[in-house]
Amino acid sequence: xxxxxxxxxMSARRRLSLGERxxxxxxxxxxxxxxxAPMLLIAKISVSQSVLARPPYRPIFEPSDGLAAIWAxxxxxxxxxxRALMSDTLYLESYLSSLTIAAVSTLITLIIAYPxxxxxxxxxxxxxxxxxxxxxxxxxxxxxxxxxxxxxxxKDEGLINNALLALGLxxxxxxxxxxxxAVVIGIVYSYLxxxxxxxxxxxxxxxxxxxxAAADLGASPAHVFLRVTxxxxxxxxxxxxxxxxxxxxxxxxxxxxxxxxxxxxxGRTLWNDFFSNHDWPAASAAAIALxxxxxxxxxxxxxxxxxxxxxxx
Amino acid sequence: xxxxxxxxxxxxxxxxxxxxxxxxSLDLGAGEFFALLGPSGCGKTTLMRCIAGFESxxxxxxxxxxxxxxxxxxxxxxxxxxxxxxxxxxHLNVFENIAFGLRRQGGKKDAIDARVNELLAMxxxxxxxxxxxxxxxxxxxxxxALARALAPxxxxxxxxxxxAALDRKLREETQFQLKEIQRLTQTSFVIVTHDQDEALAxxxxxxxxxxxxxxxxxxxxxxYDRPATRFVAGFVGETNFIEGRLERNGAAALIAAFGRIxxxxxxxxxxxxxxxxxxxxxxxxxxxGEGIAGVVENxxxxxxxxxxxxxxxxxxxxxxxxxxxxxxxxGDPVRLSFPPGAGTLLKEEL
Numbered sequence: 049x050x051x052x053x054x055x056x057x058m059s060a061r062r063r064l065s066l067g068e069r070x071x072x073x074x075x076x077x078x079x080x081x082x083x084x085a086p087m088l089l090i091a092k093i094s095v096s097q098s099v100l101a102r103p104p105y106r107p108i109f110e111p112s113d114g115l116a117a118i119w120a121x122x123x124x125x126x127x128x129x130x131r132a133l134m135s136d137t138l139y140l141e142s143y144l145s146s147l148t149i150a151a152v153s154t155l156i157t158l159i160i161a162y163p164x165x166x167x168x169x170x171x172x173x174x175x176x177x178x179x180x181x182x183x184x185x186x187x188x189x190x191x192x193x194x195x196x197x198x199x200x201x202x203k204d205e206g207l208i209n210n211a212l213l214a215l216g217l218x219x220x221x222x223x224x225x226x227x228x229x230a231v232v233i234g235i236v237y238s239y240l241x242x243x244x245x246x247x248x249x250x251x252x253x254x255x256x257x258x259x260x261a262a263a264d265l266g267a268s269p270a271h272v273f274l275r276v277t278x279x280x281x282x283x284x285x286x287x288x289x290x291x292x293x294x295x296x297x298x299x300x301x302x303x304x305x306x307x308x309x310x311x312x313x314x315g316r317t318l319w320n321d322f323f324s325n326h327d328w329p330a331a332s333a334a335a336i337a338l339x340x341x342x343x344x345x346x347x348x349x350x351x352x353x354x355x356x357x358x359x360x361x
Numbered sequence: 362x363x364x365x366x367x368x369x370x371x372x373x374x375x376x377x378x379x380x381x382x383x384x385x386s387l388d389l390g391a392g393e394f395f396a397l398l399g400p401s402g403c404g405k406t407t408l409m410r411c412i413a414g415f416e417s418x419x420x421x422x423x424x425x426x427x428x429x430x431x432x433x434x435x436x437x438x439x440x441x442x443x444x445x446x447x448x449x450x451x452h453l454n455v456f457e458n459i460a461f462g463l464r465r466q467g468g469k470k471d472a473i474d475a476r477v478n479e480l481l482a483m484x485x486x487x488x489x490x491x492x493x494x495x496x497x498x499x500x501x502x503x504x505x506a507l508a509r510a511l512a513p514x515x516x517x518x519x520x521x522x523x524x525a526a527l528d529r530k531l532r533e534e535t536q537f538q539l540k541e542i543q544r545l546t547q548t549s550f551v552i553v554t555h556d557q558d559e560a561l562a563x564x565x566x567x568x569x570x571x572x573x574x575x576x577x578x579x580x581x582x583x584x585y586d587r588p589a590t591r592f593v594a595g596f597v598g599e600t601n602f603i604e605g606r607l608e609r610n611g612a613a614a615l616i617a618a619f620g621r622i623x624x625x626x627x628x629x630x631x632x633x634x635x636x637x638x639x640x641x642x643x644x645x646x647x648x649x650g651e652g653i654a655g656v657v658e659n660x661x662x663x664x665x666x667x668x669x670x671x672x673x674x675x676x677x678x679x680x681x682x683x684x685x686x687x688x689x690x691x692g693d694p695v696r697l698s699f700p701p702g703a704g705t706l707l708k709e710e711l
Binding site: 255257258260261262263264265266267268271275276279280282 | 413414415434435436437440441442444446448449450451452461462465466509510513
């Protein structure tokens with residue numbers, strides 16, 4: 049903390065050159081143009097009225113509008129869509145189901161990816177670039193095709209069921225395709241590299257002498273893992289979990305292709321509102337609410353981290 | 362020495378084609394401060410890692426208190442190591458770092474707390490228990506590493522270049538602290554170092570290693586005054602190597618190209634070709650009188666002494682240390698004298 053303050057004082061004292069200001073501004077401009085501006089557009093649609101027209105909401109601001117006209121149009125903004133969000137249990141169930149599916153998938157991804165990341169980080173140095181390449185290899189084919197491939201594996205007359213039937217392990221095909229389980233499998237499969245790479249980065253950086261020191265002080269291999277390797281990889285675990293969890297909550301393609309009719313996910317509900325019901329304000333409100341829901345765990349994590357740092361002082 | 366605490370017998374270790382240790386045998390006593398000294402790549406670190414259990418010898422045995430350590434993993438050896446990089450756990454504070462080994466041993470919380478506080482006091486870190494590791498200075502980290510390794514009361518403490526990362530002034534201070542802590546804890550310390558001054562200052566006994574072999578094991582004074590090989594003489598301290606023929610008749614002396622130097626003949630035969638190692642400060646320097654004539658070619662002021670380079674023959678320059686207050690200029694004629702026993706005769710190296 050003290051060091052950070054000193055750093056802040058120093059940077060405050062020194063004038064930044066124009067070039068430095070531009071470099072610092074670049075990421076903010078990027079976020080402003082490609083994240084904040086679209087978010088504001090969606091936020092505006094979410095408080096508009098749904099109408100049967102093209103585009104299906106009112107009001108629409110025209111460049112020719114005077115200030116008075118804009119003010120008059122803004123009077124029609126309402127939070128009806130948000131009220132509907134609260135009252136319609138379909139949304140609530142979709143959110144809860146999305147969060148659950150994403151959380152379960154993230155946990156499974158973590159459990160599968162950790163040993164792989166550990167093996168990669170402990171592999172001989174000359175093999176590591178190849179292993180990273182292999183971890184990223186799925187990206188060489190289309191995401192859509194890879195999810196389709198799972199249909200061929202999971203469906204009733206698919207590869208897995210046929211194999212199990214042929215071996216006589218089952219007498220009737222297992223219902224795997226078009227279930228929530230299939231969605232979890234699809235998410236785990238698709239997002240595994242996003243968990244693997246931050247975990248690998250965190251584990252690879254660890255100083256091997258720390259493990260030797262722990263062993264030297266009497267820690268068995270299991271203790272070395274629990275007391276040294278795992279706690280020191282926490283940042284990688286969190287980074288990987290966020291990279292999997294956040295997109296998984298809003299995932300649309302995987303539940304649409306692999307899920308059944310009973311698989312509720314907010315991405316699908318949103319899609320239906322936009323494209324089937326043409327209720328753009330309702331869909332926009334659902335999207336804004338999703339962002340709010342996802343911000344909560346991020347903020348909690350950040351608070352816990354700061355509290356942690358203060359604790360250690 | 363009574364039964365040795367650690368007994369290393371004919372240990373050899375290869376890494377691929379590289380021989381790290383070749384037939385090393387050493388006995389270390391309880392409570393001894395022992396130094397493994399040698400240049401980098403001499404095998405001293407490998408030997409230490411074999412004792413700690415991080416490497417296993419290809420051949421030979423290492424026994425602690427008579428118990429063979431072969432196949433005993435590092436976490437079951439009552440030997441702790443202080444790592445050169447310190448290897449402190451960055452996710453734990455100073456107190457928890459020191460408590461790490463104690464918690465693995467089990468025991469009551471009160472006993473652990475008391476032991477950690479005792480070590481914090483011994484290493485003058487009492488005010489730092491709750492500090493994070495990245496908030497410590499280099500010297501403080503070094504003390505945490507020492508306290509952490511000592512906490513579980515090991516039978517033997519291994520120190521891998523413990524002072525290498527400290528600056529010169531702090532190093533000397535820390536040398537005294539290390540000696541004091543070793544005396545207080547009565548633990549056997551084995552220090553690995555490439556720094557001869559460190560080994561001479563700290564150790565009761567020193568093993569000088571070279572290319573996987575032990576060249577000499579002896580106390581610091583004997584290593585310095587009676588080096589067993591040309592390598593030891595050259596590695597520990599400064600020296601002059603004087604080539605000549607041994608004459609045993611009457612008062613034994615080495616007949617060098619520039620004159621006669623009295624020496625102790627040991628068991629060298631008469632007429633043998635031999636090398637005499639003479640430390641610069643053992644050579645007397647005078648302006649006139651008896652002795653071998655030479656001319657000051659160069660000098661370096663060193664504070665308490667001035668190191669002279671004196672040409673005694675067209676192709677031979679000797680180094681001699683003149684006492685404080687004696688002034689010599691380049692080109693001055695001087696006389697060099699060799700008191701009996703000033704040098705050590707060395708075996709020819711293979």
